[in-house]
Amino acid sequence: MIQIGNKKINTNIFLAPLSASSDLAFRLIAREQGAKFCFFEMIDSNSLVYGSPRSERILQTCPEDQPIAAQILGADPEIMLKAAELILNRAPITFLDINAACPVRKVCKKGAGAYFLNNPAPLVRVIERLSSTLSIPITVKMRVGLNQVDIPSAVQFAKSCESSGASALFVHGRSQSQENVGPVNYEAIRAIKESVEIPVFGSGNILNPPLAKKMFDETRCDGILIAKGSFGNPSIYRDIETYLATGTWHPAIELREKLKFLKKHLLLVQQIKGPHAICHIGELAKICLWYLKGFSSSSRMRAQIFKSQNNQELLAQIESIMGDDLSGEISPCAEKI
Ligand SMILES: Cc1cc2nc3c(=O)[nH]c(=O)nc-3n(C[C@H](O)[C@H](O)[C@H](O)COP(=O)(O)O)c2cc1C
Numbered sequence: 001m002i003q004i005g006n007k008k009i010n011t012n013i014f015l016a017p018l019s020a021s022s023d024l025a026f027r028l029i030a031r032e033q034g035a036k037f038c039f040f041e042m043i044d045s046n047s048l049v050y051g052s053p054r055s056e057r058i059l060q061t062c063p064e065d066q067p068i069a070a071q072i073l074g075a076d077p078e079i080m081l082k083a084a085e086l087i088l089n090r091a092p093i094t095f096l097d098i099n100a101a102c103p104v105r106k107v108c109k110k111g112a113g114a115y116f117l118n119n120p121a122p123l124v125r126v127i128e129r130l131s132s133t134l135s136i137p138i139t140v141k142m143r144v145g146l147n148q149v150d151i152p153s154a155v156q157f158a159k160s161c162e163s164s165g166a167s168a169l170f171v172h173g174r175s176q177s178q179e180n181v182g183p184v185n186y187e188a189i190r191a192i193k194e195s196v197e198i199p200v201f202g203s204g205n206i207l208n209p210p211l212a213k214k215m216f217d218e219t220r221c222d223g224i225l226i227a228k229g230s231f232g233n234p235s236i237y238r239d240i241e242t243y244l245a246t247g248t249w250h251p252a253i254e255l256r257e258k259l260k261f262l263k264k265h266l267l268l269v270q271q272i273k274g275p276h277a278i279c280h281i282g283e284l285a286k287i288c289l290w291y292l293k294g295f296s297s298s299s300r301m302r303a304q305i306f307k308s309q310n311n312q313e314l315l316a317q318i319e320s321i322m323g324d325d326l327s328g329e330i331s332p333c334a335e336k337i
Pocket of ligand 1: 016017018019020021041042071099101102141172180203204205206207224225227228229
């Protein structure tokens with residue numbers, strides 16, 4: 001249980017915002033396997049306000065897809081407010097997060113995303129405008145540096161967010177230049193946790209239950225965000241809860257089990273997009289690769305799967321692989337601690 005502003009949430013383990021990844025099908029399978037709180041994919045405030053169909057698609061949801069938060073990107077307080085109002089009209093969200101973490105150059109050039117670390121004044125105006133106008137809590141997702149980790153600046157930034165009205169901070173323990181890979185600076189997250197009163201969530205390298213515990217232990221954070229660790233691994237939330245409660249975890253998983261999850265995921269994609277919708281095969285292949293990673297016959301399976309032209313052919317290929325003798329196909333502990 002955690003409190004963000006006036007909202008109580010029954011978990012402190014959230015699915016992170018993941019652009020081009022954590023769509024409705026992704027969230028539904030995660031929820032079925034134990035995720036209790038999810039983010040929509042990030043929404044660009046300009047695209048939403050000026051009517052891009054992609055932003056509309058991002059907001060696709062259903063009653064089982066609750067509770068949920070949204071994250072918006074942008075730097076103009078009035079456009080951000082308009083985008084927030086459009087989201088609130090479309091989906092019941094628990095809180096709204098402002099992206100101050102996106103490392104993409106095009107975004108930073110416009111003075112948004114991770115660039116706010118360099119120039120927090122516009123972010124402060126956005127937080128003030130949104131938190132004083134809307135009834136839902138406003139939060140911020142931030143990094144701990146630009147070209148390199150910079151703990152004093154990150155702490156100062158976190159304090160500015162808090163004093164301008166943010167109700168929680170999601171801290172990705174990497175610099176902008178690290179993007180989403182490389183070592184995580186736990187010390188920076190801990191320094192932020194110790195300098196603010198609002199809840200602080202840690203993000204970065206939470207790929208399995210022991211790494212989740214490491215994040216809590218090293219930073220004393222109030223909660224965690226699961227990102228790459230959820231790719232092809234929808235039961236990670238439940239595994240983390242069990243590990244934190246009992247210290248036990250079974251890192252190995254049989255290929256047959258993974259293929260069952262993959263099949264379910266692809267069926268959800270098909271259900272959501274409709275039986276006749278043309279699914280982009282690259283998008284489907286990406287989902288397959290998440291689930292097949294780490295198995296000895298991955299490359300053979302990949303070759304089979306990449307022959308498919310659409311979701312139905314892909315499902316048939318997976319059925320055919322499931323009919324093979326898969327004994328001994330157990331994934332190793334995918335990530336080192
Ligand atoms: C494919 C992908 C998309 C992401 N999209 C977003 C995003 O839209 N907004 C955001 O704040 N962070 C985004 N992130 C960053 C994650 O939320 C998370 O902070 C980061 O991946 C670190 O966690 P990890 O090392 O456990 O994956 C993304 C990361 C990945 C890998």
